[in-house]
Amino acid sequence: MSAFNYDKDDDGIVTLTMNMSGTVNAMNAEYRAAMIEALARLEKEPGLKGVVITSAKSTFFAGGDLNELRAAVPGTEAAFFAGVQETKAQFRRLEKLPVPVVAAINGAALGGGFELALGCNRRIVLNRPSAVVGLPEVTLGLLPGGGGIVRLVYLIGLEKALPYLLEGTRVKPEAALKAGLVDELVQELEDLVPAAKAWIKANPTAHEQPWDRKGYQIPGGTALSRRLAQVCTGAMAVLAKKTRGLLPAPDRVLAVAQEATLLDFDTALRVETRGLTHLVMTPQAKNIINTMFFQMNEVNGGGSRPKGIEKSKVRKLGIVGAGMMGQGIAYVSAMAGIEVVLRDVTLEAAQKGKAYSENLLAAAVAKGRLDAAKMDATLALIKPTADAADLKGCDLIVEAVFENVDLKHEVTRETESFLVEGGVFGSNTSTLPIALLAKAAQRPENFIGIHFFSPVDKMPLIEIICGDKTSDATLAKAFDYARQIGKTAIVVNDVLGFFTSRTFGTYLDEGVRLMVDGVDPVVIENLGRQVGMPVGPLAVQDEISQQLAFKVKQTHEALGVLHSVADTHVSSDVCERMVTEFGRGGRYHGGGYYDYPEGGEKKIWPKLYELFHKKDVSLPEADIKDRLLFRQVIETIKCLQEGVLRSAADGNVGSILGIGAPVWTGGFLQFVNTYGLERFATRAAELAGRYGERFAPPDLLLRKAEAGESF
Structure with missing residues (x-):
């Protein structure tokens, strides 16, 4: 067997070592053929005493083949159902062998890999952080369809299984x-394998699975018990709040898990298969799989990184500005083992920036997630200073000062010379054009935008921005640094606001436009969340602060730019009015669109109703939702059309990780693919006719729709 190595020792124990073509073992046609062949041989093997299943790869088993899942389309449900049932039949044959079967797990066993392990009588794992187990299918809009739900519920009980x-x-x-x-x-x-064989020798008759024993009771009882009925009711309420009805997978997982406690084992397996068959056909699953797996791999694999340039690592990093962004960059870089020089105007300010890392690390130690030695070693890598000369010898310097062109120019002139030969100077800017900022650089070809998101330690994305003179070598080094610190990096070209800030600004602007149109602010906020955005647009603006928006507007005006490329002047004008007329600068300035009473829930500032609300205005709910969502989608299409975005993958991944695009959409461009390009263009034109040209379908959309293409 080419995919499985079959080796029987002198004690009658067969070791099946999975070694499929490709980098990982996966549940595809090659696996199914190999498993059928192995089972046929095992069932006839003379003198068989036990079976050990292990892997020749660094992972144990990667799970289902997502190419197969992505290819399943409505109309093929019967064939898909039959295929899943056949895979499950193989697991049943495996666990009904008359000898003990042990999974010797040397690396990650996720999804179908853990389902395979659950079909064994014992699971022995190599104690390494990389040897994780679990059933992550729900994160892809699916459910574990290889028996994972049923076996886990039967093994540890419904209540304990549900969180996993x-x-x-x-x-x-x-x-x-x-x-x-x-x-x-x-x-x-x-x-690992010797331990598996030793257990088989010590337990020669331990081949019956718990659920196949007569009279077996699921731990904790069935979903009809009073306690578990309450648990399930609570879980349904949590899911409703979390998914807002936009993601069908969690609800289906819960339903299958409950039913598993009420049915015999094999019937429960069929119910599970029906659940997977339903979910795999949904647009939500298609969207999530496409973006969060295939396009995420494309982005992280360097799809936008220049080819033919040797990979690099940052040895010494300089950060200028120890405020909120600078201190976060210092933390994630030191955690990656990089020497960090954290510089601010005073040593006290720089030390305060380092204290941010100390607090995060101390909290991790207190929770048992980190040992004290790792904390000390990480903190030792961060040197706070007020002396620019300490930056000498840096491979990369990132300025993280306020969004002011003159200030950023001053920092560049003062510190660029401390870089090593070929070193990179990066600006952590969210809106200012890189070509403009690079004017202060002696080597503009080594100057690039490295836009982090706040809070840096939690946000997984970096937006890398190339100026008109940025070299491929500089881009490659910036990309490699992002991967070195564990971030996903999208690459965009230079324009005011780039991709993420420009597009996200349209969400804030459309929320304000709706308010100015007279819509109740509470309705705007609720429908923003119902679309799937993390929070409503008015609340987001309060967090970012109207004060900051006003300062950015002043900066742009000083540059001769009246408003962003995306035409967000309505939001900018209202923010200016909030600050100058009412002193409402945002949450951390005493309040903005909301009031924040001490010890109480935030509430819409009552004067908004006096200023904007019109009781006779009643826009269709569908229009409000589409205005909030389509505005961002259309801006993303424009970014691709103008060459700001270099690929659809960068647009989809960047919109989810950086903007907060609803996961069910698969990102703003993927959303159009499943919505239908012609249908989207028609709906956009309707919105443009009612609410303004900002909704007019972009030329790129119309061209692709006419050609029958997708993004």
Whole structure:
């Protein structure tokens, strides 16, 4: 067998070592053929005493083949259902062998990989952080369809299984052992298979799965018990609040898990298959799989990185500005093992910036997520200073000062010379054109935009912006740094606001336009959330602050730009009025569109109703939702049309990770693909006719729709 190595030892124990073509073992046609062949041989193997299943790859098993799942389309449900049932039949044959079967898990066993392990009598795991187990299908808009829901519920009970099923948690070995997901840990790889064989020898008759024993009861009881009925009701309420009805997978997972407790094992498996068959056909699953797996891999794999340039690593990083952004950049860089010089105008300010890392690390130690030695080693890498000369020898300097062109020019002139030969100077700017900022640089070809998102330690995205003189070598180094610190990096070209800030600004602007049109602010906020945005547009503006928006507007006006490329002047004008007339600068300036009473819930500032609300205005709910969503989608299409975005993948991944695009859309460009380009263009034209030319379908959209293409 080419995909499985079949080796029987002198004790009658067969070791099946999965070694499929490609970089990982996956549940595809090659796997199914190999498993059928292996089972046929095992069922006839004379003197068989046990089976060990392990992997020759660095991972144990990567799960289902998402290419197959993506290819399943409405109309093929029967064939898909039959295929899943056949895979499950193989698992049933495996767990009904008359000998013990052990999964020797040497690396990650996720999704179908963990389902395979659950079909074994014992799970032994190599105790390494990379050897995670779990059922993450819900994060892709799916459910575990290889028996994962049913077996996990039967193994540890409904209440304990639900968090793993509904959150798709990847569980490290020690936590998995404690939770009952695995049975044993070994410390060294060479001990893994011997430990599996030793257990088989010590337990020669332990081949019957718990759920196949007569009279077996699921731990904790069924979903009809009073306690579990309450648990399920609570879970439904949490899901409704979290998904807002936009993601069907979590609800289906919960339903299948509950039914599993009420049905016999094999019937429950069929119900699970029906659930997967339904979900795999949904546009939500198609969108999420396309973007969060395929396009995410494309982006992280360097799809926008210049080819033919050797990979690099930052050894010494300089950060100028130890405020909110600078201190976050220092933390994530030091955590990646990079020497950091954190410089501010005073040593006290720089030390305060370092204290941010100290607080985060101390909290991690207190929670048991980090040991004290790692904390000390990380803090030792951060040097706070007020002396620019300490930046000498940096491979990369990132300025993280306020969005002011003169200030950024001053920092560049003062510190660029401390870079090593070929070193990169990066500006953490969210809106200002890189070509403009690079005018202060002696080597503009080594100047690039590196836009972090706040809070830096939590936000996974970096937006890299190339100026008109930025070299490919500089771009490659910036991209490599982003990957070095564990960030996903999209690459865009230079324009005011770039991609993320420009597009996100349209959400804020449309929310304000709706308010100016007379719509109740509470309705605007609620419908923004119902679309799937994390929070309403008015609340977001309060967090960013009207004060900052006003200062950015002043900066842009000083540059001779009256408003952003995306025409967000309505929001800018209202922010200016909020600050200058009413002293409402945002949440951290005493209040903005909301009041923030001490110890109470935030509430819409009452004067907004006096200023803007019109009781006789009643816009269709669908129009309000589409205005908030389509405005951002159309701006994303314009960014692709103008060459600001270099690829659809960057647009989709960037919109989800950087802007907060609803996950169910798969990103703003992928949303159009499943909505239908012609249908989207028609709806956009309707909105343009009612509310303004900002909704007019872009030429690129019309061309692709006419050609029958997608983004």
